[in-house]
Amino acid sequence: xxxxxxxxxxxVEENLEVDGQPIAQPINLDSNLSDAGVSSMDVVAFGKLVNxxxxxxxxxxxCAKLPTLRALIDHLDA
Amino acid sequence: MTxxxxxxxxxxxxxxxxxxxxxxxxxLEADSTREGDAxxxxxxxxxxxxxxxxxxxxxxxxxxxxxxxxxxxxxQLGCQNERLEFGASDHGKPFAVVNGRRHPISFNVSHxxxxxxxxxxxxxxxxxxxxxxxxxxxxxxxVTSVLSLGEQSELAxxxxxDKVHLFFSLWTIKEALIKxxxxxxxxxxxxxxxxxxxxxxxxxxxxxxxxxxxxxxRLENLGNxxxxxxxxxxxx
Numbered sequence: 001x002x003x004x005x006x007x008x009x010x011x012v013e014e015n016l017e018v019d020g021q022p023i024a025q026p027i028n029l030d031s032n033l034s035d036a037g038v039s040s041m042d043v044v045a046f047g048k049l050v051n052x053x054x055x056x057x058x059x060x061x062x063c064a065k066l067p068t069l070r071a072l073i074d075h076l077d078a
Numbered sequence: 079m080t081x082x083x084x085x086x087x088x089x090x091x092x093x094x095x096x097x098x099x100x101x102x103x104x105x106l107e108a109d110s111t112r113e114g115d116a117x118x119x120x121x122x123x124x125x126x127x128x129x130x131x132x133x134x135x136x137x138x139x140x141x142x143x144x145x146x147x148x149x150x151x152x153x154q155l156g157c158q159n160e161r162l163e164f165g166a167s168d169h170g171k172p173f174a175v176v177n178g179r180r181h182p183i184s185f186n187v188s189h190x191x192x193x194x195x196x197x198x199x200x201x202x203x204x205x206x207x208x209x210x211x212x213x214x215x216x217x218x219x220x221v222t223s224v225l226s227l228g229e230q231s232e233l234a235x236x237x238x239x240d241k242v243h244l245f246f247s248l249w250t251i252k253e254a255l256i257k258x259x260x261x262x263x264x265x266x267x268x269x270x271x272x273x274x275x276x277x278x279x280x281x282x283x284x285x286x287x288x289x290x291x292x293x294x295x296r297l298e299n300l301g302n303x304x305x306x307x308x309x310x311x312x313x314x
Contacts, residue, residue: 037136
């Protein structure tokens with residue numbers, strides 16, 4: 001089974017973009033989505049996808065407040 | 079450069095006045111000369127933040143919006159750029175600091191694609207949001223995340239462009255409200271409803287959060303054919 005990190009990387013690659021382009025490659029797990037230029041609307045939608053992929057229960061606030069993608073991975077693995 | 083000078087080569091222009099709130103439109107189209115000018119307005123901390131943005135478009139939007147905000151606030155507050163700093167609340171809402179002291183002016187900034195908005199007012203909490211209306215394959219995901227059941231029912235009666243327009247109107251009004259409140263997404267955005275009249279096309283209304291009925295907010299739908307936008311302003 002893929003690791004949480006691999007699955008998050010794949011979700012980001014397949015779903016997040018800025019100005020019609022994928023967010024920076026390779027994906028920097030230590031940046032937050034805002035620094036990557038991702039809009040709040042995309043953050044909300046991404047959180048919903050993460051919930052579906054991981055059967056998690058992240059709120060909109062959780063999604064908006066997680067400082068980095070690595071923090072999200074740690075949260076999901078905890 | 080000031081708000082009054084905006085016709086002479088600036089990238090921001092007066093857009094609307096809503097009561098005592100003023101809304102300025104910022105042109106965020108790619109322009110290396112403007113971006114170079116904008117960087118001269120930023121302090122070292124802001125330049126570091128500018129460098130952290132990984133996408134050129136995100137860097138440009140930050141620089142042009144922050145420089146315009148600085149110029150607008152310096153004009154309004156009668157201070158020099160070097161004297162203006164920004165603080166932030168617990169939830170990240172910025173406020174102006176002049177000569178080391180917090181200034182009471184209310185302001186808020188939003189940007190999307192090639193459009194930015196700065197709103198300011200002498201008093202009352204203020205939030206503004208702008209969104210370019212782009213087709214989204216995940217619209218239904220967003221709808222169930224941020225709209226109330228009543229709003230979802232209203233949206234279900236629409237299709238095509240009408241549905242997209244209504245969704246973006248509702249989103250911008252809700253985001254303007256939570257930005258005005260300054261508590262970020264700690265507020266459940268699906269737990270309150272945009273006034274029915276605005277859901278049906280009226281451009282202005284008043285609003286009260288169910289859990290704080292004593293506070294009245296003026297709402298205005300600022301959308302046009304180029305973007306969806308809204309402002310929420312606390313009334314006394």
